[in-house]
Structure formats: structure tokens, C-alpha cells
Amino acid sequence: xxxxxxxxxxxxxxxxxxxxxxxxxxxxxxxxxxxxxxxxxxxxxxxxxxxxxxxxxxxxxxxxxxxxxxxxxxxxxxxxxxxxxxxxxxxxxxxxxxxxxxxxxxxxxxxxxxxxxxxxxxxxxxxxxxxxxxxxxxxx
Amino acid sequence: xxxxxxxxxxxxxxxxxxxxxxxxxxxxxxxxxxxxxxxxxxxxxxxxxxxxxxxxxxxxxxxxxxxxxxxxxxxxxxxxxxxxxxxxxxxxxxxxxxxxxxxxxxxxxx
Ligand SMILES: Nc1ncnc2c1ncn2[C@@H]1O[C@H](COP(=O)(O)OP(=O)(O)OP(=O)(O)O)[C@@H](O)[C@H]1O
Ligand SMILES: [Mg+2]
Numbered sequence: 001x002x003x004x005x006x007x008x009x010x011x012x013x014x015x016x017x018x019x020x021x022x023x024x025x026x027x028x029x030x031x032x033x034x035x036x037x038x039x040x041x042x043x044x045x046x047x048x049x050x051x052x053x054x055x056x057x058x059x060x061x062x063x064x065x066x067x068x069x070x071x072x073x074x075x076x077x078x079x080x081x082x083x084x085x086x087x088x089x090x091x092x093x094x095x096x097x098x099x100x101x102x103x104x105x106x107x108x109x110x111x112x113x114x115x116x117x118x119x120x121x122x123x124x125x126x127x128x129x130x131x132x133x134x135x136x137x138x139x140x
Numbered sequence: 141x142x143x144x145x146x147x148x149x150x151x152x153x154x155x156x157x158x159x160x161x162x163x164x165x166x167x168x169x170x171x172x173x174x175x176x177x178x179x180x181x182x183x184x185x186x187x188x189x190x191x192x193x194x195x196x197x198x199x200x201x202x203x204x205x206x207x208x209x210x211x212x213x214x215x216x217x218x219x220x221x222x223x224x225x226x227x228x229x230x231x232x233x234x235x236x237x238x239x240x241x242x243x244x245x246x247x248x249x250x
Pocket of ligand 2: 048051052106110111
């Protein structure tokens with residue numbers, strides 16, 4: 001079977017719409033019939049990465065690839081980049097500004113959650129150019 | 141087995157949105173207001189006790205697949221959050237109880 005490809009554009013700085021792409025992919029995976037725990041892992045990881053793009057990088061683009069064996073998601077932004085990825089991966093590290101903290105963001109748990117719920121995770125980042133987050137979840 | 145509707149009654153609460161899904165079963169609980177903690181730690185089927193009432197709360201509830209949101213301390217549900225919760229059928233129970241008190245009552249039911 002050929003891989004199914006999906007694409008979403010994520011507008012920046014719109015916290016009311018943030019999470020929409022993750023919701024759409026979740027409904028789609030449900031329709032295809034993936035196991036609930038697989039769908040939940042993908043949903044959580046994608047939401048964290050999507051919201052990071054909105055909060056920290058003025059939005060971006062998401063490409064997903066779905067096969068019966070695994071679901072892979074790549075999120076690309078043209079934001080400021082991450083100066084120290086190891087530091088950013090630590091639980092509790094956050095540079096979230098006050099206005100988004102008051103909405104419940106900024107625990108510094110988003111990237112660790114992606115790591116926790118996925119089978120593979122990669123971050124490529126260039127300062128001043130942008131960040132690409134890739135992850136995959138095995139479906140079998 | 142306890143349902144969202146039973147929990148609402150036990151908390152002296154009312155449905156602020158998503159009543160259509162009131163028969164969903166609750167299998168556990170999680171309390172917290174920081175969204176990524178909830179994403180990382182709440183389990184599917186939990187009742188989520190919080191005072192956070194914006195549209196992102198609803199998104200997290202949907203994606204983490206919790207059974208319901210319990211909005212404690214009489215916190216008001218923001219209008220766009222109410223709309224989203226209705227669309228996505230996320231039950232939101234409003235109660236005047238503090239988070240701790242609501243958790244104690246939930247624990248007694250589970
Ligand atoms: N796409 C991105 N572009 C630039 N910086 C990022 C990006 N994603 C994450 N970061 C940086 O990494 C830090 C840690 O991210 P993480 O998602 O773990 O926490 P957070 O977004 O600050 O808070 P939380 O996700 O818990 O609400 C961020 O505070 C930010 O400095
Ligand atoms: Mg984050």
C-alpha cells in the first residue's frame with residue numbers, strides 16, 4: 001500500500017485555532033481505524049509540536065505520512081530556532097512569555113512529552129532560520 | 141462504574157457544555173492547570189479537574205482523550221471554549237467546589 005500524505009498550514013500567534021491540525025489528523029486516523037493508543041500518542045505529540053510552532057515560531061507547516069506500520073509527522077517553521085536543543089528537551093525549561101503562561105502553557109513539558117509518546121524524534125534547528133521537528137509512532 | 145453525569149450530580153455541579161456525552165465512563169482522575177502536564181500525565185478516561193477555562197483546555201481534553209473537564213472554584217467557561225466543547229462533545233462540569241474537595245469526592249466514587 002502507498003503511504004497516505006496529509007498537509008496542514010498552521011497560522012502563527014492564533015491561540016484559539018492552535019490544535020486544529022492535531023484535531024483533524026486525530027479524526028482522520030480514527031476514520032482509518034488505527035488503535036486508540038496509537039492515535040492518542042500521535043495526537044499528544046503533534047499537539048505539543050503544533051502549539052510550539054504557534055507560540056515560539058509564528059506558525060509553520062505540517063506534513064504527515066501514514067502507512068499501516070507507522071505514522072510520521074514533520075513540522076517545519078521559520079521561527080528563531082532553538083539555541084540549545086539539549087536544554088530545551090529538559091523537563092521544566094521554558095522561554096514562554098507571560099501572556100501564553102496565563103493560558104496554561106509554559107510548563108516546559110512539551111518537547112519531553114513528544115519524546116515520551118513517540119518511537120522516534122528528531123529536531124533540526126538553525127538560529128534565525130527555523131526549526132524542523134520530526135517524529136514517528138509505530139502502529140504495530 | 142461511574143459516568144460523567146453521576147460525577148456532575150455528586151459534585152453539585154452543572155453542565156456548562158458537552159452534555160451530549162454525559163454517559164461516558166470515568167476511569168480515573170487528574171488535577172492540574174498546566175496544559176503540558178495534563179498532556180503528559182492524564183490518562184484516557186480521566187476526569188480532569190482544573191480552573192483553566194479557555195479554548196486550549198478543550199483542545200487538550202480532546203487530544204488526551206479525557207472523559208470530561210471539571211471546572212472547579214466556580215470558574216466561568218469562556219464563550220469560544222463553550223462553543224468548541226459543544227462541537228467536539230467534551231463534557232464540561234462546572235462546580236463551586238475547590239479542586240481538592242472535588243478530587244476527594246471523585247476518589248470516593250472510583
Ligand atoms: N518551534 C520552536 N521554535 C523555537 N523555539 C522552540 C520551538 N519549540 C520549542 N522551543 C523552545 O524550547 C522550549 C521548550 O519547549 P517545550 O515545548 O518543552 O516547553 P514550552 O513550550 O515552553 O512549555 P509547554 O510546552 O510545557 O507549554 C521553549 O520554551 C522554547 O524556548
Ligand atoms: Mg511547548
